[in-house]
Amino acid sequence: MVTAVDMTPLDSAAIRAQFPILEREVHGNPLVYLDNAATTQKPQAVIDSLTSYYSTMNANIHRGLHTLAEEATAAYEGVRQQVAEFIGAASHREVVFTRNTTESLNLLAYTLGARLQPGDEIVLSAAEHHSNLVPWQLVAQRTGAVLRFIELNDDQQIDVETARRAITPNARIVSIVHISNVLGSITPVAEISQMARHVGATMIVDAAQSAPHIAVDVDELGVDFMAFSSHKMLGPTGVGVLWGRRELLADLDPFLGGGEMISVVTREESSWAALPHKFEAGTPNIADVIAFGAAIQFLNAVGMDAVAAHDADLTAYAVERMSRLEGLDIYGPADPSERSAVVAFNYRDIHSHDIATILDRSGIAVRAGHHCAQPLMRTLGVPATARASFYLYNERSEVDALIDGLLEAGERFGFDRGA
């Protein structure tokens, strides 16, 4: 296993040197990758980990009695322990590997949803990604449960007051995004967890955009379940995490049935394996989980506080520079210190797809569209937005490139560059 080199907090040149993709050009320009909320790039240590696993250790885990199986099992289970420590979990048994955040949330919707009665309330927010909305819509259709939504306040944030209005004594499940993938706003999860506990509801947090960017601690957040993805935090695609309190996970029925997740199987029935294996049916994504361990090691070496500070600096710089462009609207909290490393925007009357196509010709990768949050787009009153999102390898000069690219887009659509 390759370890991340020792580095002072955010020596950006040293960090960038470890991401081989940042050396490539796109349409003859250096890549400026500002689509980190969609997925992040991978450091050499993660890429090497994949190669190393397949070159030296590849075996199926848990049941094997030979050396390779033993090594692969130890490496795979070692990452479970790493994840537990990364999020402050009490035990590695509380960490379930899935394919992605979406699967983690579906697992919860399926298993928790089976217990709901007509009239029970599932509380979400106006800012949910489709992954934390559609599974609950399916549950509501199946059970007669009712969806309720925490609306955004005037500053386009989920705040304690707006949450209080939506969480009633009928709430059985509260499932809320921690950091919005569009607004960048940070939900006061700890306070909302208390409200959920007060009415006896199960509290779930979608940490897909928070676990990569700020230190998350499941105890401090006071949640019952948390979901996030490896690929948004330097790790490979195909690995998601579901964390849950041990007694709650133990109480849930399995989601998928098959090998690995059983204890005793007869023709008629089966008993379940101990946590967390009860929720990991079939051969898991062994190689990618092991490489996810290298990603966590990388983030730990940098330090999540340093990552958060770097993100905050870059976001503040981006918001400041973008705000000075005439005709540029930014969505989300007005104060940059209240947002994570996501800046969704529209510029002039140029559609975000045109913005993205024009920026791409300069090597700048941004996202455009509804960001898997169509209801939020309707709430904001826009059909789509462009979105720049940052991570630990981005630099101020890349924000400058974005500004230049936007001015060029304006020019192409007939606006004066100096304006």
Add this chain to the structure above:
Amino acid sequence: MSRESQNPVDLDDLYRDVILDHYRSPRNRGLLAEATVSAEGFNPSCGDEIQLSVAILDGAVSGLGFGGAGCSISQSSASMMTEALEGRSLQDAREMSTHVQQMLTDDSFDLDAVNLGDLEALSGVAKFPVRIKCGLLAWKVLDQALANASGEQVEDDSDIPTRVTSG
């Protein structure tokens, strides 16, 4: 060797003046009160949407109007379409739709074999694969409307869902 290194693609291929002009000053924007058939469609992947109303008189397109929201390519494609089709026979209109869709999807489409007028400005879209659906949207909606006017069913295109709204 990538396709691009053989045939360098320039933004000017996509954003022709004619396209930007139709985006800025759309023709026939607004739906027709006297429409024979109306249809709509959208691109689920990006949210572009087009509503189209078509008035048909004596086997010919007597008027068109469109509404909707989206990028410059989707909206200018619709605007150019309404201008190009006015007064054409239904058969001509359907043939033109076929040609434009071929042009939008095939980088090597022979423009000399057809006469598409201003619509030829859309030929550059084929060099930008992710934008092809933007250009196609209005034409898929047209196909749906004209098929309905002829009493036919259009095959469901799940990538760009369209439906008749009245007619």
